[in-house]
Amino acid sequence: MTVTIKRNTGWFGKGSRISVKLNGEKVLKIADSQKTEIIIQNDKALLQVTQFGSRNNKTEVTDGDTVEITSAKWSYILYYSLLVFTLILNFSAHSTSLTFTMYITFLVFGFVIFFGSFFLVNTYHLKILDNKIKN
Structure with a gap:
């Protein structure tokens, strides 16, 4: 079972890769404009990203989901x-x-x-794209 992750953060944070955590464990790092797939063991998993300890929303993913990482407006x-x-x-x-x-x-x-505010507000936003769209 796989989940596709796309990073589309624009210029913000472009200089370094973002760590991707699955169920609290770091599984990989993703560079700017990169697309990758990760394998999930169960039907569902909790996905989170971090860069230099920044905060973001946690998203529950299932098999076949495509998740886009974008920079939050904050x-x-x-x-x-x-x-x-x-x-x-x-x-x-x-x-x-x-x-x-x-x-x-x-x-x-x-x-x-x-x-300090980067630890208080969401720096990145995770969004599950429509599963019918496979890019």
Whole structure:
């Protein structure tokens, strides 16, 4: 019994492979735009992916399912929020009397919140495609 997995995450996380877990055990890693098949032992299994400890939804899969891994909208929102935060911080540092210590403190605080949020929100989304579509 097999399950097909397709990675379609776009540019987000493109630089490294995503670990695929089946029933909590890591079975393989999948690269960007890659398609692979895994063998499941029972009629059903719990599928999850992770990259650098990021969170995502768990999906129950059955024989013949095709699962697509995509980037969650929160990933992009967090990335662009960090970008805007950094730009605002740089602008305020040049236009006000923000000291170097305060600047570094705000910058570190922003990065801690940014990277910490990847453990709180779903970075990737697993979606079971229509089984009639076999690509």
